[in-house]
Amino acid sequence: MQKRFKIILILFLLAFTACSTTKRVGPGSMLSPKKIPRYAVLDFEQDGLIGGNKLGIFAADYLTNLLFERKKQQVIDRAQIRAAVTVQNVSNLALSPVLVKKLGVHLNADYIILGKLVRLNKPVFSESGNELDMEITIRVLSVHNGTLVDLASKRSKKKKQAKYLIRSIMGKLIKSIDPEETLSSK
Numbered sequence: 001m002q003k004r005f006k007i008i009l010i011l012f013l014l015a016f017t018a019c020s021t022t023k024r025v026g027p028g029s030m031l032s033p034k035k036i037p038r039y040a041v042l043d044f045e046q047d048g049l050i051g052g053n054k055l056g057i058f059a060a061d062y063l064t065n066l067l068f069e070r071k072k073q074q075v076i077d078r079a080q081i082r083a084a085v086t087v088q089n090v091s092n093l094a095l096s097p098v099l100v101k102k103l104g105v106h107l108n109a110d111y112i113i114l115g116k117l118v119r120l121n122k123p124v125f126s127e128s129g130n131e132l133d134m135e136i137t138i139r140v141l142s143v144h145n146g147t148l149v150d151l152a153s154k155r156s157k158k159k160k161q162a163k164y165l166i167r168s169i170m171g172k173l174i175k176s177i178d179p180e181e182t183l184s185s186k
């Protein structure tokens with residue numbers, strides 16, 4: 001009788017152990033229950049701002065950091081994106097659905113984010129912090145068909161430097177870009 005009890009106890013423990021799991025679920029996990037979207041953030045275009053494309057690069061880097069910190073999606077490294085844009089010879093202005101797909105396949109991305117910084121007031125920007133009226137627009141394009149799947153735009157007018165204004169606007173815009181909703185709508 002004792003031998004039979006020990007066998008049943010061992011079988012029960014084996015069955016219980018086999019049913020438990022220690023799988024990790026999250027953006028980096030191979031066992032995730034659903035596919036985690038991969039985003040590529042291209043340099044933002046600039047209109048009415050001086051200094052080359054420094055602010056466009058700053059805005060794209062800042063948005064990439066915000067997306068990464070949310071941990072709801074994977075974000076492709078900006079150095080990889082710059083290299084791919086150079087190799088594919090594309091610009092934000094000339095991104096047709098075919099080029100979106102080509103760039104997305106090259107980067108293994110699901111979505112490409114394009115942005116634009118527009119200065120709306122007349123005076124030329126200076127580092128002294130003149131009043132700056134700026135609008136930032138973010139477009140999320142699906143790599144699979146090149147269509148626009150999300151759009152966010154925010155305008156702010158403050159007596160602040162451009163980088164401060166970009167951070168302020170991006171903090172508000174990031175809340176309106178939800179990769180889970182973007183995926184569930186597809």
